[in-house]
Amino acid sequence: MDFLDISSxxxxxxxxxxxxxxxxxxMLSLGLAIIFGLLVVVNMTHGAQYMMGAFCAWLLLxxxxxxxxGALVIAPIVVxxxxxxxxxxxFRHIYKLDHLYGLLLTFGLTLIIEGLxxxxxxxxxxxxxxxxxxxxxxxxGFMFLPNYRIWVIFASVVVCFGTWLxxxxxxxxxxxxxxxxxxxxxxxFGVNVPRMIMLTYGFGVALAGLAGVMxxxxxxxxxxxxxxxxxxxxxxxxxxxxxxxxGSILTGFGLGLVEGLTKVFxxxxxxxxxFVIMIIVLMVRPSGLFGRMSTDRAALNASIASVSGAVNWxxxxxxxxxxxxxxxxxxxxxxxxxxxxxxxxxxxLFACSLNLLVGYAGLLSFGHAAYFGTGAYIAAxxxxxxxxTPEIGILLGVLATALLGTVFGWLAIRRQGIYFAMxxxxxxxxxYFIALQAPFTHGEDGIxxxxxxxxxxxxxxxxxxxxxxxxxxxxLGCLFLIWRTVNSPFGNILKAIRESxxxxxxxxYNVPRHKxxxxxxxxxLAGLAGxxxxxxxQLAALPDLHWSMSGExxxxxxxxxxxxxxxxxxxxxxxxAMQSYLAEFGSWVMIIQGGIFVLCIMTFRRxxxxxxxxxxxxxxxxxxxxxxxxxxxx
Amino acid sequence: MLDRVAxxxxxxRIRDLNAWYGESHxxxxxxxxxAEGEVVTLLGRNGAGKTTTVRAIMGIVGRRxxxxxxxxxxxxxxxxxxxARTGIGYxxxxxxxxxxxxxxxNMLLPPVVRPGGMAVEEIYxxxxxxxxxxxxxxxxxxxxxxxxxxxxxxxxTGAKILLLDEPTEGLAPVIVQQIAAVLRMLKERxxxxxLVEQNFHFASTxxxxxxxxxxxRVVGSYRNDEINQHQDELKERLGV
Numbered sequence: 001m002d003f004l005d006i007s008s009x010x011x012x013x014x015x016x017x018x019x020x021x022x023x024x025x026x027m028l029s030l031g032l033a034i035i036f037g038l039l040v041v042v043n044m045t046h047g048a049q050y051m052m053g054a055f056c057a058w059l060l061l062x063x064x065x066x067x068x069x070g071a072l073v074i075a076p077i078v079v080x081x082x083x084x085x086x087x088x089x090x091f092r093h094i095y096k097l098d099h100l101y102g103l104l105l106t107f108g109l110t111l112i113i114e115g116l117x118x119x120x121x122x123x124x125x126x127x128x129x130x131x132x133x134x135x136x137x138x139x140x141g142f143m144f145l146p147n148y149r150i151w152v153i154f155a156s157v158v159v160c161f162g163t164w165l166x167x168x169x170x171x172x173x174x175x176x177x178x179x180x181x182x183x184x185x186x187x188x189f190g191v192n193v194p195r196m197i198m199l200t201y202g203f204g205v206a207l208a209g210l211a212g213v214m215x216x217x218x219x220x221x222x223x224x225x226x227x228x229x230x231x232x233x234x235x236x237x238x239x240x241x242x243x244x245x246x247g248s249i250l251t252g253f254g255l256g257l258v259e260g261l262t263k264v265f266x267x268x269x270x271x272x273x274x275f276v277i278m279i280i281v282l283m284v285r286p287s288g289l290f291g292r293m294s295t296d297r298a299a300l301n302a303s304i305a306s307v308s309g310a311v312n313w314x315x316x317x318x319x320x321x322x323x324x325x326x327x328x329x330x331x332x333x334x335x336x337x338x339x340x341x342x343x344x345x346x347x348x349l350f351a352c353s354l355n356l357l358v359g360y361a362g363l364l365s366f367g368h369a370a371y372f373g374t375g376a377y378i379a380a381x382x383x384x385x386x387x388x389t390p391e392i393g394i395l396l397g398v399l400a401t402a403l404l405g406t407v408f409g410w411l412a413i414r415r416q417g418i419y420f421a422m423x424x425x426x427x428x429x430x431x432y433f434i435a436l437q438a439p440f441t442h443g444e445d446g447i448x449x450x451x452x453x454x455x456x457x458x459x460x461x462x463x464x465x466x467x468x469x470x471x472x473x474x475x476l477g478c479l480f481l482i483w484r485t486v487n488s489p490f491g492n493i494l495k496a497i498r499e500s501x502x503x504x505x506x507x508x509y510n511v512p513r514h515k516x517x518x519x520x521x522x523x524x525l526a527g528l529a530g531x532x533x534x535x536x537x538q539l540a541a542l543p544d545l546h547w548s549m550s551g552e553x554x555x556x557x558x559x560x561x562x563x564x565x566x567x568x569x570x571x572x573x574x575x576x577a578m579q580s581y582l583a584e585f586g587s588w589v590m591i592i593q594g595g596i597f598v599l600c601i602m603t604f605r606r607x608x609x610x611x612x613x614x615x616x617x618x619x620x621x622x623x624x625x626x627x628x629x630x631x632x633x634x
Numbered sequence: 635m636l637d638r639v640a641x642x643x644x645x646x647r648i649r650d651l652n653a654w655y656g657e658s659h660x661x662x663x664x665x666x667x668x669a670e671g672e673v674v675t676l677l678g679r680n681g682a683g684k685t686t687t688v689r690a691i692m693g694i695v696g697r698r699x700x701x702x703x704x705x706x707x708x709x710x711x712x713x714x715x716x717x718a719r720t721g722i723g724y725x726x727x728x729x730x731x732x733x734x735x736x737x738x739x740n741m742l743l744p745p746v747v748r749p750g751g752m753a754v755e756e757i758y759x760x761x762x763x764x765x766x767x768x769x770x771x772x773x774x775x776x777x778x779x780x781x782x783x784x785x786x787x788x789x790x791t792g793a794k795i796l797l798l799d800e801p802t803e804g805l806a807p808v809i810v811q812q813i814a815a816v817l818r819m820l821k822e823r824x825x826x827x828x829l830v831e832q833n834f835h836f837a838s839t840x841x842x843x844x845x846x847x848x849x850x851r852v853v854g855s856y857r858n859d860e861i862n863q864h865q866d867e868l869k870e871r872l873g874v
Binding site for chain 1: 694713717719732744745747
């Protein structure tokens with residue numbers, strides 16, 4: 001029995017695979033939706049907890065001789081308990097903050113957890129056998145049906161439907177739904193909501209752990225297994241909307257099927273089809289298939305606190321500091337490796353570009369690597385394959401990213417808050433997958449041996465010192481551009497949008513247009529940074545586009561100080577320096593970066609430069625500072 | 635921890651209650667008493683601090699200092715869920731009906747904090763509309779029905795002290811009369827009620843005593859039978 005030249009074996013085989021994937025998408029997005037509903041925290045650690053469930057099963061088998069069936073019970077409990085510990089230690093203290101911080105905190109925790117596992121177990125996957133009772137399968141004629149696959153589908157439907165029943169039809173679920181709507185009032189009735197929150201997080205995480213155990217025999221047990229699936233789950237969540245439990249389940253299964261079908265009829269698109277669907281849904285129905293904008297807190301405006309204003313230094317102090325700074329950057333190559341300095345400048349520019357969007361417009365882009373990497377690849381290709389001079393290469397890189405920024409920005413701006421961040425992440429992942437497959441990027445090798453060439457046909461960039469000063473000139477030029485933009489009327493409107501978007505709308509400004517312009521500017525500068533990096537390091541490779549690069553630049557921003565002019569520079573220098581020193585320690589870089597993330601979110605939200613500004617400002621005017629003291633201690 | 639304060643005649647004893655929302659100092663030393671079985675109102679203009687007082691008693695404001703003594707137990711440092719379990723029921727200004735729950739789920743949600751609460755069937759007898767619509771989603775009710783539900787659901791919990799924040803706000807006069815009748819019934823059954831109201835005519839039909847609140851402080855105290863003598867003064871101070 002054939003259909004459109006495709007054998008029924010292949011068709012139903014892939015549909016089965018799709019349904020299996022869908023089962024995991026459903027279970028994971030269900031957990032995410034439950035956790036977000038009550039805690040208003042996007043649990044990016046979900047992928048890591050899914051991985052922990054799988055590892056728990058593997059470890060139980062290896063060291064305790066406990067098989068699959070025992071693991072199905074024990075692993076979710078272990079992972080759930082771990083989740084409860086996380087909630088008590090970390091999340092409890094950040095509920096009062098803007099919910100973007102939750103996203104960043106869980107991102108940091110993910111880095112720590114995955115880094116630790118990677119350190120211990122390496123990146124290769126460990127196999128886990130299908131339990132004896134479920135091995136083998138039946139031949140239905142039109143397809144072969146493995147027993148284990150059927151079990152996974154059956155079990156996940158039971159789990160999903162059971163959870164839905166628990167939430168929608170029981171008293172416990174009524175408490176959960178009520179607390180999701182108005183936690184304070186439920187407390188005022190005498191319900192211990194903090195404890196409920198802790199247990200709910202544990203439950204959501206246990207669901208992830210359970211999914212992990214079920215996944216172990218199908219996918220290999222590896223420390224990175226969570227990442228690969230999590231970004232897809234984000235796309236699923238954006239498509240379905242986080243407001244509805246049943247919506248998450250249906251979207252998860254449905255999209256898994258769609259992915260399976262795509263693999264049959266158009267295999268090259270199978271990794272990207274979900275992101276394409278996400279784009280379509282964003283254009284046609286921004287609140288998601290099952291979303292209701294009015295009740296969806298993920299759709300609310302969210303922003304990271306920026307330290308506003310500047311220190312009031314006297315003119316002489318400013319002159320002195322400027323002279324020192326200029327002197328420093330001129331003699332710096334004599335003290336530090338010029339290549340290190342250039343790397344720092346490229347990343348500092350990258351961080352500054354993100355700062356424009358996050359710190360001044362209040363839009364957290366979690367996929368900025370897309371522009372950095374695109375700039376790198378386009379410039380590298382232009383200089384190497386088309387033989388243009390470096391400045392043309394950089395220009396082309398900037399133009400390409402400006403175009404990309406226009407399209408992606410227009411799409412992303414249709415959502416706000418958490419969804420905006422997720423959309424940017426998913427769109428960046430789309431670019432990553434395209435780059436992985438496109439011929440001109442040479443896949444894993446990247447574009448190597450990019451010639452440095454002669455700037456304007458005259459200046460030889462192969463001389464390191466010359467290159468240093470060219471990069472410095474471009475860097476200072478861009479810094480000046482950013483400074484002018486931020487202090488212009490346009491910049492002021494952006495800051496106003498960050499503070500209170502409705503008010504800016506009521507004043508008659510076209511807010512989406514301003515946001516889009518900020519996005520395009522930010523993307524172009526990131527592209528410039530990437531193009532520059534490609535020429536300096538003579539390499540454009542996949543890591544430039546990876547989500548970890550997006551996360552790293554957010555970390556630089558957070559560490560240095562969001563919304564300050566020099567914060568991103570300081571943050572970039574620190575992170576680049578740290579990477580150079582710790583390069584030999586492999587996974588520890590990831591763990592330490594995660595640790596810095598967590599530390600910054602919990603105790604150091606203003607960042608290095610932010611803290612400096614606040615402290616210097618309080619020394620400015622003793623009377624005002626004393627008044628501030630009184631207000632804060634009252 | 636929980637101190638026993640002398641003079642347990644007073645169900646609710648508030649002394650020098652200060653409360654802040656962030657850096658805004660809303661309550662600046664509220665002090666008043668509510669005896670067992672009394673119906674007492676807090677009268678005042680918009681922004682006087684009446685709602686904040688009730689929220690401060692329940693422990694759901696940002697920061698509070700002073701003394702809140704419920705049935706002799708000091709609760710100024712207690713979490714809201716502990717305050718509720720001292721036997722106090724709260725009906726917020728916005729009614730707080732949960733949209734994702736049905737009327738019946740709303741009714742059954744607040745846990746029982748004291749024995750002797752009214753049975754659901756009995757509550758439905760006072761609010762027949764709610765029984766008819768018990769499978770509807772909470773937010774599909776009219777304003778008056780929502781208010782009935784908000785009051786009805788705390789009657790099941792066994793709480794004998796009720797905090798009602800502007801129960802007649804935005805309701806049609808005929809519904810207001812129904813609510814007044816309900817409050818009188820509750821008073822007859824021995825409930826202690828602290829009522830926040832801007833409408834002092836309504837307040838005078840149900841209350842025993844009134845406190846006038848201005849700028850986060852009690853600036854006047856009247857028995858219900860004296861309120862007519864002070865009508866002009868009150869109208870001036872409560873008027874816009």
